[in-house]
C-alpha cells in the first residue's frame with residue numbers, strides 16, 4: 026500500500042535558520058504515528074506545512090497522494106487538524122460550536138443535528154451539550170477540539186501536542202479515544218515532547234531534533250534495536266578493578282567502560298555492551314574464569330525515555 030503521508034526533503038527556513046531541515050519520512054495508512062521532539066524541534070512547523078497552513082521553502086509532501094502545495098483543498102478534505110492552542114469562544118455552547126464548524130465544512134443543515142449528536146457521543150460530551158465552551162475543563166475542551174477536527178469525517182487526523190496540559194486522568198481518557206479512532210481506521214499523526222505520553226498508543230514514531238529526523242519507524246523495531254544495547258553494572262573487589270577492565274577490553278561487544286568507586290573500597294564498572302543474552306553470560310564467565318572477584322553483576326534496562334535521550338544527545342547545537 027502506498028504511504029498515506031509521504032514527506033521528502035521538506036525544509037522551512039526563517040531567514041538563514043532552518044526550523045525544519047530537509048526531513049523525509051513516510052507513514053502507512055492506519056498507523057498511529059507519534060512525532061516526538063523537544064520544544065523548538067520543528068514539530069509545529071512540520072504540522073502546519075502538512076495541513077497547508079504554511080508553505081515549505083523546499084521539498085515536497087503528499088497526503089493520500091495529493092500534493093500539499095498544489096492541491097490544498099483536497100488536503101483539507103482529507104485531513105482533520107487540531108492545533109496546539111484552543112482559542113476563545115465566549116457565548117457559544119458546545120452544541121453551537123460543533124454546529125458552526127460543521128457548517129464551515131458545508132455539511133447540510135439537515136444532517137448537522139445528527140452529526141453533532143454522534144460526535145458528542147464519541148468524545149463523551151453529550152451531557153455537556155448546552156454548556157458554554159469556556160466553562161469546560163481543559164480535558165473536555167481538548168475532546169471538543171478533537172470532535173471539531175472530525176466533522177468532515179477525515180481519513181487523517183493531525184494533532185499538535187494533544188496531551189499537553191492534561192491531567193493524568195484526562196490523558197488516559199484522551200489516549201483511549203485516540204485508540205478508538207485508530208480502530209475506526211483513521212490514520213493519526215500526533216506530536217508530543219514527551220515520548221512516554223504517546224509510546225503506548227503509537228504504532229510508529231519519528232523523533233525530530235533541531236529540525237532533523239533522528240530516527241523513524243515501527244516502535245517495536247526501534248525498541249528492539251535499542252534493547253540489543255545493554256548497560257551492565259559489574260561490581261568487583263577494589264584491588265581487581267584494573268585486571269577486570271583489561272579483560273573486559275578484550276571482549277567483543279564491549280563499547281564503553283566507566284568506573285565508579287562505591288565508597289567502601291570496591292568499584293562498579295559500567296559497561297555499554299552490544300550482544301545477546303548468551304554473550305552477556307559469556308562475558309561474566311570470562312571474568313570469573315580469570316579469577317576476577319565479582320561481587321555483583323546486573324543489567325540496567327533502558328527505558329524508552331533513555332532511548333529518546335540517547336537518540337537526541339549530541340545533536341543539540
Ligand SMILES: Nc1ncnc2c1ncn2[C@@H]1O[C@H](COP(=O)(O)OP(=O)(O)O)[C@@H](O)[C@H]1O
Nearest residue numbers: 039043044062063064065066067068069070071
Ligand atoms: N514564524 C517564525 N519565525 C521565526 N522562527 C520561527 C517561526 N516559527 C517557528 N520558528 C522557529 O522554528 C523552530 C521550530 O519551531 P516549532 O516548529 O514551533 O517547534 P516545536 O513545535 O517542535 O516546539 C524554533 O526554533 C522556532 O523558534
Ligand SMILES: [Mg+2]
Nearest residue numbers: 068069070109
Ligand atoms: Mg509546537
